[in-house]
Amino acid sequence: MAVSKALRDAPDISATTKARVQAEARRLNYVPNRAAQNLRLRRSGLIGVIVPQINHTYYSHLVWGIERQAEALGFQIILGSSLDQAENELREVQKLIARQVEALLLVPAVRWQHRLATLELVRASKIPIVLLDAYPAGAEKFPNVSWVISDDHRGGQLATEHLLDLGHREILFLAGPNGSSSSAGRFSGYQRALAAAGVPYSDTRVYLADKDIASGQKAMAQALSEKAPFTAVVAHNDSVAIGAVDTLLQQGFRIPENVSVVGFGDGILAANFRVPLTTVRVPLTEMGETALRLALDLQKGIAVQPRHLPVEIIIRSSTRKL
Numbered sequence: 001m002a003v004s005k006a007l008r009d010a011p012d013i014s015a016t017t018k019a020r021v022q023a024e025a026r027r028l029n030y031v032p033n034r035a036a037q038n039l040r041l042r043r044s045g046l047i048g049v050i051v052p053q054i055n056h057t058y059y060s061h062l063v064w065g066i067e068r069q070a071e072a073l074g075f076q077i078i079l080g081s082s083l084d085q086a087e088n089e090l091r092e093v094q095k096l097i098a099r100q101v102e103a104l105l106l107v108p109a110v111r112w113q114h115r116l117a118t119l120e121l122v123r124a125s126k127i128p129i130v131l132l133d134a135y136p137a138g139a140e141k142f143p144n145v146s147w148v149i150s151d152d153h154r155g156g157q158l159a160t161e162h163l164l165d166l167g168h169r170e171i172l173f174l175a176g177p178n179g180s181s182s183s184a185g186r187f188s189g190y191q192r193a194l195a196a197a198g199v200p201y202s203d204t205r206v207y208l209a210d211k212d213i214a215s216g217q218k219a220m221a222q223a224l225s226e227k228a229p230f231t232a233v234v235a236h237n238d239s240v241a242i243g244a245v246d247t248l249l250q251q252g253f254r255i256p257e258n259v260s261v262v263g264f265g266d267g268i269l270a271a272n273f274r275v276p277l278t279t280v281r282v283p284l285t286e287m288g289e290t291a292l293r294l295a296l297d298l299q300k301g302i303a304v305q306p307r308h309l310p311v312e313i314i315i316r317s318s319t320r321k322l
Helices: 002-007 015-027 034-041 057-072 086-098 117-125 152-165 181-196 213-225 238-250 268-272 284-299
Strands: 046-051 076-081 103-106 129-132 145-150 171-175 206-208 232-235 260-265 278-281 307-309 312-314
Touching: 046 057, 046 086, 057 076, 057 284, 076 086, 086 103, 086 117, 103 284, 129 284, 145 152, 145 181, 145 284, 152 171, 152 181, 152 232, 152 260, 152 278, 152 312, 171 181, 171 213, 171 238, 206 213, 213 238, 232 238, 238 260, 238 268, 284 307
Parallel strands: 046 076, 046 103, 103 129, 129 145, 145 307, 171 206, 171 232, 232 260, 260 278
Antiparallel strands: 278 312
């Protein structure tokens, strides 16, 4: 018992005994058996995390925030990838439930927004789940579910207002995937900024992209083929913005001399792209940390409110005065 207390740095054991035990543990290279400790305490000490792509810099910042907070609170994370596919996501959730994770943190797959099979599965397991970056319609009806997202509406508004302040009036919007709460929020912010400036909204300036570079290239190519008049672009995220810029440069446009472009996210690519992107910064590390704290509150039966984290516009070389 004395050894156990000394290794746990318990307060009810003498400093001399504690020092002797800890010195001997160091000499023997003793490593505590976390699994055995958690078994005794009837907990796993594990947090499940699922993101669309593990190797994407945007999600790596989220995971870093989760991991940093988990370590501070004595938890370990198990990381899985859905590859942005609903069926993969469901399979990963099943694996994590089988590992008896104490909470789940999930960035929903793109096509998942109106499919609640994952939440139904988690509801049956009674494991708390917190969604990051986006959430599906109907999520609020499930117990032990919350979410942490950026203020997408405000972000879309800031991006559009920046271009309006530079004198642009013909502004394309390259939208994210249909049904995504983040897509809807950023689009509504774009519309609100136009309305506040007295600029008529037109469907002919909105093109559907997705979340990756290829979809940005395709959406921009479609806009050019349809000869939509524009001097600026607001993109759903930085990857879409980079894809749009690639297409524009290939077609002989200069950025920002001919077209100004704004992204969303402010990941590593935004600052280091060949044309450094003006973008809306999302506090990704804070998002991860906040999500874990919410999940643990849910686990304790504490009622929590979804969080909308503040965003800010970061101005770089991809925009200029008209």
